[in-house]
Amino acid sequence: MIMLIPVLIIAIMIGMLILGLLRPPLTVIIPLLGIYIILMLIPYIIPNLTINQYLSIKYIVIPIIGLVIGYGMSILINKYMSIDVRSLFKLNQGQKTVSKRPRKITNKQKSEKKPGIKPEDLDKIIPKSIDDLRLGITTNEALGSWIEYYDGWTDTIISVSRRFIDIKDSTEIISKEALFLSRIRQYENKALSLGLTLKEESAFKKQRQRRSRSKSNEDKLIVYVKPEDVTTDLMTTAQLMSGYVEEFNNIVEKLIRDKEISQYMINSQILVLYIDGIPRKFVTLHKES
């Protein structure tokens, strides 16, 4: 029990160091520090409680030092060794963002939608929500929900695998591009010192001007963007899609290997139900021929 608290403080320091390396936004850091400070202040709030000598105001500094060292190291490594430390923790970060983002966005959507709902819309919204729940559609929609029809199991497998490979390839390219574009500033500096500059091709600019005159920016379905401007979207896609590709991959593996499924499916016509972009349900039709 006496040894527990120094060990805990060291663990917290190491945790904060790693957190610093990831450079999370202040909204993550401040609540964590807050909780820690409250813990350390327990002896002052309840003086009668003699928990341990290590619970003391001066140990508040330890996790802050850890955080500062981590943060500093992360920036220095990024600057001098051109390694984005955060991308080394890609898995952790990816999971974090995946689990957080949908919630954030639903809140935003809710707050945007709320004032606009009319009573008569509710008649439509409620059955739709029930349908969505029944189908298992979540807010994490990725590529959306839809169905496809196939005459037989072989066609189904081929098509599902093809879609998987397309999406996987696309995600891989996007990850690479996102990484490249995120470092574009560094490349630009290096290029400038060699007397070169980074440029888009001129044909592209002309088209973009022509477009912007003919239609307003918002309702356009085809949009010309500077490569730097899609960087954030590419990064988010790369993060969101990595978990998605993994899940899709598991399903494809299962479909190909599982004997029970293929025996069951053989000779039947199939509706494939993609939910949130993943083929989750397979509906076999019993057609009287």
Place this chain on the structure above:
Amino acid sequence: MKVLLRFKDLNSLVKYLNEDLNKLLVAKKILEEEVNKESLVDIIEIRNNNVIIQRERITEIKGILDELDNRINAINSLLEEIRDEFNDSNYAGIVLLEFNNGIPKRVLLSQPLTLSEVP
């Protein structure tokens, strides 16, 4: 939520959209027929690596028809605008299809950056 799919040029995007549109139209037709018949179907679901088979009425999944319609409309308008803008000519560069809350909403076109001399 936005996610992107990357295509090597505009032609491959158009091909992809056309294929998807055909698949959706066929599936919609079949599903509508089955819903009208209220036929019994077996639904095989893969959840947490387990296979679950259930016999249900097709009407259980007819909610997806709305999603299908949204998707078909979205793809149609995308194809139309691409046709207006490019008139069958190709565009090579960064071609991205943007999904907004699961519906293909916009096409983003961009250029790979190239090095040239400082003017």
